[in-house]
Amino acid sequence: MSATGIGPGFTRLAWVVAVLPLVSAALTLFFGKRTPGRGWIYGVTAVGAGFVLSLLVLWHFVQGGGATSSSVSWFTIGPLHVEAGQFVDGLTAIMLIVVTGISLAVHVYSIGYMQGDVRFTWFYVVLSVFTAAMLDVVIADNLIQLLVGWEVMGLCSYLLIGHWWEERINSNAAIKAFITTRIGDVPFMFGIFVLIAATGFHSASIQQVGELVGGADVSRGLVSVAALLLFGGTIGKSAQFPLHVWLPDAMQGPTPVSALIHAATMVAAGVYLVGRLYSVFLHAAPEVLRFVGVIGGITMFGAALLALVQDDIKRVLAYSTVSQLAYMVTAMSVGPPGRDAAFFHLFTHAFFKALLFLGAGCLIHAVHSNNMSEMGGLWRRMPVTFWTFAFGSAALAGVPPLAGFWSKDELLVAASKGHAVVFTLMLVTALVTAFYTTRMVMQTFFGPYRGHGEPHEAPAVMTGPLVALAFGTITVGFLGAAVTGGVFFKWVFFEAPEPVTFVLWVVTLSILAAGLGILAGWYVYRDQPEPDPAFQLGWLSSLLVNKFYLDEVYMHGIVLPVRDRASAAVVWFDRNVIDGVVNGTARLTKDLALGTDVFDRTVVDGAVNGVAQTAGFTGGLLRYLQSGNVQRYAAFLFVGVLVLAIVITRV
């Protein structure tokens, strides 16, 4: 796609959406503590305005034609000229709405959820900064700008996961998240460098890169390498196998954080990356996309299985997120229709996943526990939460006519065209997804209440966003459904809009899978069996409960050897060699100084003192001339006169 000039109306102002949260972050940081309400007003206003502006951007984009971009010059290194600017196409507009919308919901929800928190104001600061960073990623027209937003997001994620860092477990989770995503960020960065190199070090613009890789000037091998490296970033950020291990632990952070960052936005950035730079993946060797599909497939199915055995409701949702993201990644591997379908699923998933997380937050807030084994029978006491949660779960399971159904359907349709393995895997995973989702709902809302205390409905400031998101869950699906014309795909497409077709057999299979899963779930869990059947599957249970022993593998295979051996070696090197050199230099200098001092004292001072002593000595000798004895003076006088006399008269 080529960018025409500056677009009409509000599309020109897309960058404002990204800047507003930064302004509010600064305001919150400086004035938040003094503002009544401790500063949520700035963030909510900024993101709210951003949301409205995003709608306007979409509206004007739809009216105008084609993608637009505008930028200003940022910096130049040698031949490389990097700009900072915005690239606005349908995808950008959709992403803007998603990010600002979910962020707004979370900002409002947090007024209630984080009330009385020790670092309430700081929470909002980081939340706003994060929103700004994600928006930067979404509107970026060049790779460097994208990288900046990407990294800032990682930082904010770390800060927010570790928001209650007084507990060791929280700070550990934050570190795990940061380091794991970092492992993915390194190849990502190198991927960017490879792409910049492919442009001959001229530009980092995404468009130019996209055009270049399609041409004949760049070798396929180079493009494949770049694609693989970029995908490394996706594996890290979007928690794909093998770097998925940080996402479940990231649930230690406050639930609004989980909703925003680890469900709807940041983790989606990895998927967004693949989709944005799709031409790189398309023009790479076909093995690259196959690899992407393999990773996605493993993650998709494995995470779904892991979600079966979780007691912590947030962990169920976390694994579910990993699985759904993997759906998108797998779809990306199928081809351009899969890419578009993946973005549609990203769009819908943001809504219902955020809804589910926020609902879970209400539940946790009510029963003061994350564990589903301490919930139950809450459908009466928390009706708003129950109904919204139910809609969200249904969407996740793929129940029509909710959004999740339509997007999952599109994914299946894309896979159905020639990728049998992917299709089958997706279908099976959909069944498992429906099953664990039902399990979750049954255990949480039905049966006797197994906890302590008096759970009650959440305050309006928390249930309000739930309702809004539920509304979105119900409605947005129709944007991409075949029955309504699939207008979504007229906005978000790769090179050319694909017509959305209604494939009956796919739809049937999809409904069947969902139905079967729900039925099975209802059947197994309708009586609240104790203990949970999921834990009674023998070796399968222990395998799943221990997360395929992956954490142990990482710990003993990587972390401990690095910490104990590699780090120890580096420390040894640092202490003995480097410090040795430094200390040696210091010692040498000291000895030199000592030597100089000795030299100074003996030779130099000796010379100076020697001069003085000589003067004193000669003076001491000469003083005998001044004896006070007149006759001695007279003696000298006479001698002198005598000498003079002889000299004058005879010489």
Place this chain on the structure above:
Amino acid sequence: MIRLPLVLFFSAALFSTGVYGVLARRNAVLVLMSIELMLNAVNVNLVAFSQFWHDVTGQVFALFVIAVAAAEVGIGLAIVILIYRNRETINVDEVNLLKW
């Protein structure tokens, strides 16, 4: 008559004796005496040359020398007496406040 060099030798002898006396004597009065000796030697010289040049100026100057010597002895002895009063001694060795 008398050969000039002989007179001059006599004057020289007196003078050098006076020099020895100035330098070697401890008693201040004796030093003054030696100075007188030297002055006399000078006078002898003056008179001898006055007769050599047939000019009476030499003798006139000898007179002046005698007068000055007298004045000098007067003052010198006054000072010696003062020193004696202050220090109970006129040993020149012991009058050495200007020593280093």
Place this chain on the structure above:
Amino acid sequence: MTGQEYAFAVLALVGTVSAIRLVTAKNVVHAALYLVVTLSVVGGVYLLLAAEFVGWVQILIYVGAIVILFLFGLMLTRAPIGREALDNQQRGIAFLIGLGVLGGLVFLIQGAFSWSGPRLRPSVGTTAELGQSLFRQWVLPFEAVSFLLLAALIGAVVLSRRDDRP
């Protein structure tokens, strides 16, 4: 050697010996007496050289007044009359210097006049001639000397005054 020369030789010998005794006497009064002898001898030499006024003035002033002054000085300063060493540490050097002075002078003299040299023929020296020269050519120095004597007189009186004002 004429008769005068003989006389002179004798006088010179006596004078030299007494001068030497003057500077080496252990008894201060003896030294003073030797001074008298030396001064008288010098007076005699003057007379031999036909400088009659100078000669008698020599006797008058030196022997008559100055020696008395010396003796008074010796008395007032309780000069030790006895056999104490009156020479100081410098004796050796002083002797050398004296010898050197003598040698130097002799050297100069003989360089100027050789050992025998011209003979003196005394012609001037009468009181009248002296007076003439003194009060004509040298009247100014004469007046100056009289001032000098006045100053010395006053000075000596002032210096030796006992400072015992109430």
